[in-house]
Amino acid sequence: MSRADLEKQPQAVAAMFDDVAAKYDLTNDVLSLGQTRMWRRAVAHALDVRPGERVLDLGAGTGTSSLPFAEAGAEVVPCDFSLGMLREGKKRHPELPLTAGDATRLPFADGVFDAATISFALRNVHDTGAALREMLRVVRPGGRLVICEFSHPTYRPLRTVYTEYLMRALPPVAKSVSSNPDAYVYLAESIRAWPDQKGLAGRLKDAGWAQVAWRNLTGGIVALHRGRKPEA
Template sequence: MTQQPPSPDQESSAPGQDDTTHFGYSSVPRDQKAGQVAEVFHSVAGKYDLMNDLMSMGIHRLWKRFTIELSGVRPGHRVLDIAGGTGDLTMKFSDLVGPSGQVVLADINASMLQVGRSRLIDRGYAGNIEYVQADAERLPFPDNHFNAVSIAFGLRNVTDKDQALRDMTRVLKPGGKLMVLEFSKPTNPLLSKIYDNYSFNALPLMGQLIAGDSASYQYLAESIRMHPDQETLKAMMDAAGLVNTKYHNMTGGIVALHVGIKP
């Protein structure tokens, strides 16, 4: 049976609860969420690419291709791929920026970063890619540094999303583009019901069968439901200082690409 989420508020703001946030449908101390998310991704890192293909039936490749097409990245650009995981976007950005550009694959999780680094090196990617273990809320980069910043399927795992969006905006050059690719809210009620049933029944089962871990995929399904909807995330990006913010629904709103420009 599909579980019902608690209040959709992204971080607890009720009196006396400012020190808690959500971890899926559970409430946890804010200073413990990053560690619990890290455990999830330590667990799934080895099977991450295979599970992505199975869970999305390969459609995640189209979502990422659309993100690349809208990025406007050109030779010589400097790009930050936050929560870059196993390097799907980093690989494409590396091709676009060429030898005169630079791509930084950043991930808070050491296991994911190692899998991504090994995968890219095995495919011959080396010269223009740097690997940095970094927290999206406290990016170790100077102001006005990148032409483009992307975060794909990572923002929903961040404890303070508003702070992360502000810091991503900070490191962008004026005129630079932030792209947030993330699961969102289906626009059709019937699709939403089907998607809920799939997420809360099929995903944990596949996680158990393929990765030997149903609990992590239960969390991932819950984290999707707790993520802001399209309009809420757009407003958050506006509040972070971005302009011309817009979003593009894909696969009926199951996924949305939000894009904003630093003025």
């Protein structure tokens, strides 16, 4: 079984997600105490896709995160670099055009999407800035971006409890439901090392996104970051 480290070498991260693909969605539901569904609804509401729009769902894994956009009538393209995740997704959602791609070198032309989103995957990319610039490139002028990612709880007692859960409770819980519990040790470490809400907003601005803002979910355990591509 594979376990990536915080250097986030692409092959190691992809292999790790290949290992956990079969039970990934179930494990996430268990570890988040069912919150993942609420977070997905929040992403869909924030992106506010319209029928006929083209949406890039980056880091889509098995494609579960893409379903709300398809149901809204959008032409959604789920993209991920884990072939294991994509194979599992194809079994479950054969109607979705699951696409293999590296977030830092997307296989799409300039300006072909109306919106882009990435949920719980940006922190696993070895070059965050490159991924943000690539999403900017493939979105049309005026196009929208929504990022859903683990963040830093704003209430100090919650932050303490959350950190304890990540490093002590999460690994044994993952062992009972995941095909590769060691992967969740890496995931816990990657969450702790990730920048806070203001820090990620700064990265969006540095990459060229405008109208950057964020909204906390579940007390800041998760944050939704939004941006727009400047008009030409």
